Every structure is written in C-alpha cells, then in structure tokens.
Amino acid sequence: MxxxxxxxxxxxxxxxxxxxxxxxxxxxxxxxxxxxxxxxxxxxxxxxxxxxxxxxxxxxxGFQQPLAVGLNNPLPVTLTYFTGAIREGQTFLEWKTAQEFNTDHYQVERAADGIHFTTLTIVKSKGNSTTPTWYDAIDAAPFAPVTYYRLKIFDKDLSFKYSPIVIIKKELTGGVSVFPNPVVGKISIAVNSTQKISDTWSIINMSGQQVAVKPVALQQGLNTINWDLHALPPATYFIRSAGNTFPALKIIKQ
Known part of the structure; x- marks a missing residue:
C-alpha cells in the first residue's frame, strides 16, 4: 500500500x-x-x-539524514608561544601559531611600565593555515632596565585580542667592580655601561635604612665613580642602583 x-x-x-x-x-x-x-x-x-x-x-x-552541516566560524588564531631575548643590545621577538583563520596582522606593542603600550611594528599575517607558522620582530632600542611586550592580534574585520605579556630585562652594564673593599675612606666604583644613563645610587645599612645618596651620570663605556665614605661608621653596607644598573654591591667599611 x-x-x-x-x-x-x-x-x-x-x-x-x-x-x-x-x-x-x-x-x-x-x-x-x-x-x-x-x-x-x-x-x-x-x-x-x-x-x-x-x-x-x-x-x-521517512527520516532523512541532515542535508547540510557546515561550520560558519572556524577557530581564529591559536598562539603557541610568544617569547623574546636580548642579543647585542637588541630584543629579538618570536611567536608561533598552530593555526590561523581570517587573521589580518599582528601589532607588536611595548611599554616601559607594563601599562602604557605603544606600537613597535606591524607584521602581516601569512594567511589561513592549519600548520605551524613562525613570525619575528626586532626592537633595536629596548627600554632599560626592562621592556614589556605584547601582541595585538587583528582579524580581517578589525576585531582584536591580546597575547600574554612578555617581560625582557636588559643588562645596562658589561661589568661593575668596587675598590678598595674593605674601604676606610674613599671608594671607587668602576662601571662599564652599554649606554648613557642617569641614575641614583644609595648606600643601605643592614637594617635596610638609606644612609647616603649619590646622583650619577654614566657615559657609554667605562666609568669610574668616586665616593667619600669617611662619615659612615664601620659596618657592612650595600650600594644599590635606583635604575637597576647593576646588582646590589656589598661593601665593608672599616
């Protein structure tokens, strides 16, 4: 029937x-x-x-199978990593994507404080891909002592998202030494600076109190800063740089 x-x-x-x-x-x-x-x-x-x-x-x-099943919104860019390193005074940035769809470009941004970012450069996307893709950028003059980097990733419709922030520290000195140490009166601090720097140095006692302050202006290259410590009582102290020009230096005053 x-x-x-x-x-x-x-x-x-x-x-x-x-x-x-x-x-x-x-x-x-x-x-x-x-x-x-x-x-x-x-x-x-x-x-x-x-x-x-x-x-x-x-x-x-009777029952028919679906006539059409389709994805309208494939996954956007998948960022595998974003990293950087200092080489010869420059920051070399690199990032890798696992897949990309409708990605337009990458806006590389940087900041000295991790808050107020500005554009360093723009790198165009290499197109839709489901295989790993690598990108790179160079910051020829990174901030000192630290620079914060992030990617602002734009789709073709100009919507965007941010990558995690990468923090890159820049060594400001090629070396630092103190002599004589122990010291009785005057001390000399030799600093090999990679660039011209205005800094403030402090002498801190073992209780964490600041007992002396000295503004310094370093030129690129070798600098020798003299400091008269006759007024300080005998004790162990630390010399610290406000700009992190060098790690804390331990001195002994006799």
Missing amino acids: KHLILLMAMSGVLAAKAQSLERKTIAPAGADLVAPNCQISFTLGEIATTTVSNGNLLLTQ
Missing part, C-alpha cells in the same frame, strides 16, 4: 514536470535549525524509511 502511494505521488510529479526536476521533499514534518556554528536541514516522516526511484525522480518517505 505504501509503495502504491509513493508511486502515485511520483507519477503526478513526473506528469507536471517531465523535463527538469528540482529536489522536492514530501514529509509530514521538518525544520531548518541554525546555530552560531552549524546549520542542519532535515525532514521527519514515518519510523521506517522507504525510497523509490524511477531513474529520474527519487522519493524518500
């Missing part, structure tokens, strides 16, 4: 349109469902599925 009904319906369709046939669905129920990342079209008939064809027309009665 069911096949007879289907064949009658098929004959009617063929009589109405014998030359060009379009896909038609005959079912008691159906729907098109659309979600943010997926679209499914389906029809519901009877529990059993029956398909009849005469070679030109295919008629299916």
